[in-house]
Amino acid sequence: MIEMQDVSFGYRAGSELLSGMTMSLQPGMFHFLTGPSGSGKTTLLRLCYADLLPSSGKLSVFGQDVAGLSRDGIAMLRRRVGVVHQDTQFLDHLPVAENVALPLSVSGQPADIEAMRDLLGWVQLSQHARALPPSLSGGERQRAALARAVILSPDVVLADEPTGNLDWDMSMRLMQLLVELNKTGKAVLVATHDLNLIRAVKAQVSARVLRIAGGGLQLAGAEL
Amino acid sequence: MRQSEFRALKLKALWQGLIGRDGGAANRIVPPTGFTAHLTLFSAGAMAFLAVFALALALATERLADRWASELSQSVTVRVSGQQQEQEALTQSVLDILQTTPGAGQPRLLDQDEVGALLTPWFGPDMPIDALPVPDLIELPITGTDFDAEGLRLRLEGEAPGAVLDDHTEWRRPLVSAANRLQVLGIISLVLITAASAAMITLAAKAALAANGQVIQVLRLIGARDITIAIAFVRRFTHRAAIGAAVGTVLGMAAIALLPDMQAAGGFLTGLGFSGWSWLLPFLVPLVAAVVGFFATRWAALKMLESVR
Ligand SMILES: Nc1ncnc2c1ncn2[C@@H]1O[C@H](COP(=O)(O)OP(=O)(O)OP(=O)(O)O)[C@@H](O)[C@H]1O
Ligand SMILES: [Mg+2]
Numbered sequence: 001m002i003e004m005q006d007v008s009f010g011y012r013a014g015s016e017l018l019s020g021m022t023m024s025l026q027p028g029m030f031h032f033l034t035g036p037s038g039s040g041k042t043t044l045l046r047l048c049y050a051d052l053l054p055s056s057g058k059l060s061v062f063g064q065d066v067a068g069l070s071r072d073g074i075a076m077l078r079r080r081v082g083v084v085h086q087d088t089q090f091l092d093h094l095p096v097a098e099n100v101a102l103p104l105s106v107s108g109q110p111a112d113i114e115a116m117r118d119l120l121g122w123v124q125l126s127q128h129a130r131a132l133p134p135s136l137s138g139g140e141r142q143r144a145a146l147a148r149a150v151i152l153s154p155d156v157v158l159a160d161e162p163t164g165n166l167d168w169d170m171s172m173r174l175m176q177l178l179v180e181l182n183k184t185g186k187a188v189l190v191a192t193h194d195l196n197l198i199r200a201v202k203a204q205v206s207a208r209v210l211r212i213a214g215g216g217l218q219l220a221g222a223e224l
Numbered sequence: 225m226r227q228s229e230f231r232a233l234k235l236k237a238l239w240q241g242l243i244g245r246d247g248g249a250a251n252r253i254v255p256p257t258g259f260t261a262h263l264t265l266f267s268a269g270a271m272a273f274l275a276v277f278a279l280a281l282a283l284a285t286e287r288l289a290d291r292w293a294s295e296l297s298q299s300v301t302v303r304v305s306g307q308q309q310e311q312e313a314l315t316q317s318v319l320d321i322l323q324t325t326p327g328a329g330q331p332r333l334l335d336q337d338e339v340g341a342l343l344t345p346w347f348g349p350d351m352p353i354d355a356l357p358v359p360d361l362i363e364l365p366i367t368g369t370d371f372d373a374e375g376l377r378l379r380l381e382g383e384a385p386g387a388v389l390d391d392h393t394e395w396r397r398p399l400v401s402a403a404n405r406l407q408v409l410g411i412i413s414l415v416l417i418t419a420a421s422a423a424m425i426t427l428a429a430k431a432a433l434a435a436n437g438q439v440i441q442v443l444r445l446i447g448a449r450d451i452t453i454a455i456a457f458v459r460r461f462t463h464r465a466a467i468g469a470a471v472g473t474v475l476g477m478a479a480i481a482l483l484p485d486m487q488a489a490g491g492f493l494t495g496l497g498f499s500g501w502s503w504l505l506p507f508l509v510p511l512v513a514a515v516v517g518f519f520a521t522r523w524a525a526l527k528m529l530e531s532v533r
Contacts, residue, residue: 049445050533051445051533052533071449071450072449072450074533075444075447075448075449075450076447077447078444078445078446078447079447083445085445089438089441089442089445090442091253091255091439091442092255093255093256094252098252102253102442102443102446103446103447105253106253106443106446106447106448106449106452107447107448108452148446152447
């Protein structure tokens with residue numbers, strides 16, 4: 001579903017941050033993306049939802065070359081890729097429930113109140129449905145972001161450091177949600193540098209671990 | 225991203241989004257902006273109020289110019305009076321002079337009956353005109369714009385003393401051109417008011433869009449199309465401009481309707497206001513404001529979206 005072939009990218013012309021990356025995201029598989037801070041994890045994810053374009057190589061998402069997408073094409077792609085951003089932004093003037101439902105309203109689909117209630121219950125935000133995003137805690141924000149990322153029932157979920165500011169218990173709860181998602185058949189890619197988290201998840205599902213090192217992408221071995 | 229894609233943000237789709245009933249989602253996407261909203265409403269209203277007056281001025285001066293122009297007489301009269309025996313020769317030389325006057329047609333000497341008819345109001349029908357030293361009256365039609373009343377007056381003074389040029393309505397001529405000039409100023413004011421409103425709405429929309437850069441970014445990231453985002457903002461500002469302008473227009477029209485009756489007031493200001501079908505013209509003001517708001521916001525939205533992927 002997401003295929004990279006010899007993809008390179010640099011924020012400035014002439015100096016490449018990522019180079020020669022080849023990978024393919026397997027449908028229904030759980031993936032981790034790891035690497036030191038500043039190695040380019042967020043950058044790689046942004047390439048995957050066409051927020052950035054490769055400077056060379058071929059990146060195709062759902063069989064479409066992202067370099068050839070129109071602006072509307074990019075919008076359509078993003079409806080099929082759920083993203084939990086590292087610093088998730090909401091519309092601060094709308095309550096949590098409306099923020100979570102936003103992908104529905106901007107894509108012209110009716111909001112299903114029942115499904116909405118289920119979704120908020122799943123991420124344990126039922127009591128905060130009417131709260132405004134700025135009043136949420138870090139963990140609540142991440143769970144709201146996850147709910148928003150999956151409301152259109154995407155084929156792939158990309159999560160960028162979803163547990164960044166969370167304590168261990170909350171991190172595990174969030175990972176639990178991602179594991180449940182994966183069990184419903186969705187491909188999941190989680191960027192994190194927390195190896196303990198990777199180990200804990202690997203105990204529950206089989207996961208592939210990709211590592212960014214020296215600007216390139218490797219499949220991490222069994223040492224994890 | 226390719227420029228052409230922005231140009232292709234379909235006007236039709238925007239229009240449908242604008243008038244569509246499903247404004248709920250689009251309206252809520254844009255954060256409420258109390259202060260700017262009130263400023264936009266107020267400015268649109270004030271501009272519309274001014275526009276109504278400029279319109280009234282343009283219409284009134286047009287009517288004024290028309291009326292004055294139609295009252296400009298199409299002919300002048302030359303009165304020739306001299307000693308009994310000289311009169312005939314004097315009249316003949318005046319006729320010669322008039323014949324060669326630029327901008328004038330064929331002079332015509334009024335006969336006894338016509339002169340008598342003119343004098344009747346003063347002397348009554350029974351006065352024997354033959355017995356009086358009545359001046360000869362020559363009517364001279366004005367045919368061209370190069371007719372120079374003052375020049376003719378001087379020439380008659382020099383060459384035919386006793387002949388007097390009577391151009392009773394010539395003094396109105398500069399007034400007519402002043403009225404025409406005022407009408408042009410009224411129209412220029414309308415154009416300037418429209419342009420200033422466009423600039424103002426564009427500024428307001430740009431400021432709102434810039435302040436909502438994060439909103440636009442979030443919307444794009446969750447898969448909103450450009451058209452959806454543009455509609456949300458265009459809707460907000462077009463409605464605001466139209467509502468503000470409608471209020472300003474109604475107030476302006478009320479102010480004009482409440483002016484003292486011109487028939488009674490009379491004088492120079494005669495007819496500042498609308499009459500008959502021209503009462504409908506001011507209703508174009510909110511319409512123009514809406515159209516201006518629409519295009520100004522669309523332009524600002526496109527500019528903003530260009531910077532977001
Ligand atoms: N918009 C940008 N313009 C220029 N350089 C950037 C930009 N965004 C990121 N970088 C640089 O690219 C490098 C990789 O950044 P990136 O955010 O992808 O790292 P990361 O692996 O996600 O790090 P972290 O684990 O801290 O989130 C960093 O050195 C960063 O400074
Ligand atoms: Mg990062």
